[in-house]
Amino acid sequence: MKTTAIIFSLLIAGTVPAWGKAVPSSLIGDHAVLQQNTNARIFGTADPGSKITVTPSWNGKTYTTYTDRTGEWSLAVETPEGSFTPYSITISDGDPVSISDVLVGEVWLASGQSNMQMPLKGFPGCCVEGGYDEITDSGDQAGRIRFFTVPLSQSYTPVDTVPSSWAVPSPETAPEFSAVAWHYANRLLKVLDVPVGIVSAAYGGAKVESWTPRDILETYPDVSLDPKDIEPMVHYYRPMLMYNAMFNPIKNYTVKGIIWYQGCSNVRTWQTYAERLAKMVERWRADIGLGDIPFYAVEIAPYEYDDPAETGKSPLLREAQWKAVEMIPNADMISINDLVEPYERYNIHPGNKAAVGKRLADLALNKTYDRKQYLAGSPRYKSHRFVGNEAWVAIDSPNDGICRNYDIRGFEVAGADRVFHPADSVRLHWQTNEMVVSSKAVAKPVAVRYGFRDFLPGTLHGGNYLPLIPFRTDNWE
Numbered sequence: 447m448k449t450t451a452i453i454f455s456l457l458i459a460g461t462v463p464a465w466g467k468a469v470p471s472s473l474i475g476d477h478a479v480l481q482q483n484t485n486a487r488i489f490g491t492a493d494p495g496s497k498i499t500v501t502p503s504w505n506g507k508t509y510t511t512y513t514d515r516t517g518e519w520s521l522a523v524e525t526p527e528g529s530f531t532p533y534s535i536t537i538s539d540g541d542p543v544s545i546s547d548v549l550v551g552e553v554w555l556a557s558g559q560s561n562m563q564m565p566l567k568g569f570p571g572c573c574v575e576g577g578y579d580e581i582t583d584s585g586d587q588a589g590r591i592r593f594f595t596v597p598l599s600q601s602y603t604p605v606d607t608v609p610s611s612w613a614v615p616s617p618e619t620a621p622e623f624s625a626v627a628w629h630y631a632n633r634l635l636k637v638l639d640v641p642v643g644i645v646s647a648a649y650g651g652a653k654v655e656s657w658t659p660r661d662i663l664e665t666y667p668d669v670s671l672d673p674k675d676i677e678p679m680v681h682y683y684r685p686m687l688m689y690n691a692m693f694n695p696i697k698n699y700t701v702k703g704i705i706w707y708q709g710c711s712n713v714r715t716w717q718t719y720a721e722r723l724a725k726m727v728e729r730w731r732a733d734i735g736l737g738d739i740p741f742y743a744v745e746i747a748p749y750e751y752d753d754p755a756e757t758g759k760s761p762l763l764r765e766a767q768w769k770a771v772e773m774i775p776n777a778d779m780i781s782i783n784d785l786v787e788p789y790e791r792y793n794i795h796p797g798n799k800a801a802v803g804k805r806l807a808d809l810a811l812n813k814t815y816d817r818k819q820y821l822a823g824s825p826r827y828k829s830h831r832f833v834g835n836e837a838w839v840a841i842d843s844p845n846d847g848i849c850r851n852y853d854i855r856g857f858e859v860a861g862a863d864r865v866f867h868p869a870d871s872v873r874l875h876w877q878t879n880e881m882v883v884s885s886k887a888v889a890k891p892v893a894v895r896y897g898f899r900d901f902l903p904g905t906l907h908g909g910n911y912l913p914l915i916p917f918r919t920d921n922w923e
Contacts, residue, residue: 467541468492468519473699474535476546477612479592479643481553482528486700488535489520496539503534504550513539518606520698525550528640530589547614549592551641552634553701554810556627557657557693558708559682560650561744561802564795566628567621572795574625584620589641591615591631593623596647596696600687602673608695612643624648626707626744629803630810637811637820645699647692651682653711654719657689658726666722668715683711697733703740703814704730705806709763710746710794714755716762720769727774740814741777742806743767745915748783750791750901761898762923764916778813780805781824783856783897783904784913791901805912821845821910827917830894837883837894838875839919846909848874848881856904856914857883859891864922866895881906893920 470490480486488500491513498519500509504526511521523535528551535545556562560569566577566584593613599605613619620628624646631642649656655669663669669685670676676684704727712719727741745764751757771779782805786796812822825843832838837859841848857869867887875882883894897904897916906914 468496468498468537468539468543470537470543470545471695471698472608472610473594473612473645473696474537474545475611477548477592477614478545478594479549479551479553479612479641480525481700481702482525482550482640484525484700485522486525487520487522487698488537489518489698490537491517492519492539493517499536499538501536502548504531528552528638530641532589549589549641549643551643552638553643553645553699554627554630554634555696555701555704556624556630556644556646556648557704558648558706558744559652559711560648561710561747561795562624562626562646562705562707563648563650564625564799565622566625568625568797569795572793573797574799575797576800577625580625580628581617581620584615584617584623587615587632587635590635591628591641592643593619593627594643594645595622595624596645596692598649599691600681600684601691602687604690604694606695608692625799626803626806627705629800630705630807631803633804633807634810637807637817638815645696645701647696648707649682649688649692651680651711652688652708653683653685654708654722654726655685656682656687657693657708657730658686658722659689659729660686662725662729666718668718693730693733697730700736701734701739703742703810705742705744705810707744707802709767710749710760713746713751713759713763714753716759716766719763719766720773723767723770724773727777738776740810741774742809743771743777743779744802744806745779745781745783747794747796748786748791748897748899748901748903749794752792758900760900761916761918768915778809778822780809781913781915783916784907786901786903821912823910824912824915825906825908826915827896827919830919832891835884835889835891837891837919838878839881839883839894839896841879841881841914843879843908845912847879849907849909849911850874850905854881854906856897856902856906856916857881858895858898858902859883859885859888860893860895860920861888861890862892864893864920866893893918893922895919
């Protein structure tokens with residue numbers, strides 16, 4: 447653990463800019479994408495008291511500010527409508543610095559843990575379906591998509607800069623791009639026809655507490671911020687350190703919204719997850735300073751946990767995720783209960799990242815960009831009633847009803863003994879849009895569940911082919 451801490455310290459120490467001419471943030475560099483039709487922040491460091499001018503080529507205007515006593519400076523420039531025209535920006539304190547190949551379009555922050563971090567090349571032993579095909583063709587998007595990937599790092603104190611740069615897609619750079627974010631960007635690009643920039647800051651295994659600042663964590667009785675307690679932890683469980691090292695240095699960059707895929711490491715503490723995620727998002731938005739920007743999350747995938755402290759807890763975490771989304775303004779989530787294969791039961795990194803990215807993009811297109819033809823919203827449980835040995839479950843399906851009437855898997859029913867049995871009969875009652883569910887093992891059901899296990903993929907979809915969200919009618923634990 448000491449070795450890890452030293453490596454992180456060296457990484458962070460290497461990001462401190464030298465005094466001298468104006469040094470823009472690494473986010474304000476060649477190949478960057480700036481958010482369109484807004485006042486985009488340009489920021490960096492220089493000698494304290496310096497006069498800083500910024501002149502973008504798209505309008506030729508010169509914007510002026512002064513560094514503060516610590517040498518930091520920041521200003522906002524008006525950006526035009528997005529296009530594939532490369533621009534330049536000149537920054538000067540008397541000694542000009544030129545930034546080239548800057549695009550203007552849509553910019554999103556992609557964060558969370560390993561399933562957001564997972565690159566197109568995959569992880570060892572965990573493949574991304576079609577990942578190498580995307581890598582091979584990635585150069586086609588060189589002038590259209592850009593990625594800024596924040597390196598894995600940790601810090602006990604807030605860090606202002608990060609050692610990274612904007613990458614242009616190519617077979618050499620694309621293997622490291624977040625697969626979910628890549629497919630998300632491609633979908634937005636095709637529909638909106640403007641460049642898309644992704645700022646990727648994800649850390650495999652990170653907990654929600656890892657992305658939360660000190661002042662909030664100090665109110666959590668189960669969290670210690672004493673280094674002697676933090677250092678022995680598995681590095682990805684450490685609280686606060688990713689917020690300081692990976693979020694703080696990018697918070698001033700102007701983004702349209704946030705996509706988030708995280709939760710697996712909080713399974714055993716599902717009881718506190720909803721409130722803590724809501725508090726994290728509230729702070730992130732306050733730090734970013736752009737109001738209640740969109741926050742779109744991914745429900746954690748089915749996975750067979752083998753740790754006794756986690757077994758059976760992931761459906762409760764999924765419930766907490768949906769509760770959090772209800773607590774967070776301008777937020778929503780996609781379900782991916784159907785996007786795993788049977789052989790992925792013990793793979794926490796399922797390979798179908800294309801569908802995840804596309805579902806997230808359709809959610810953004812529908813809700814953020816008002817493209818209502820891109821359907822969003824999974825079918826979900828509405829109500830239930832029991833008739834003899836059958837459970838009649840009403841489904842609220844916002845887009846063209848239910849799109850399956852055979853081989854419907856994922857339902858379970860239980861009697862008064864609270865033992866759940868797989869449904870051996872499931873049919874759709876077309877007139878009332880109810881699923882009629884029964885099991886020969888349960889003569890008188892009192893509860894029904896769908897997909898409510900660590901690994902129980904379902905097959906029920908709505909007319910937009912989005913899956914039924916896992917649910918339970920009971921409150922048993």
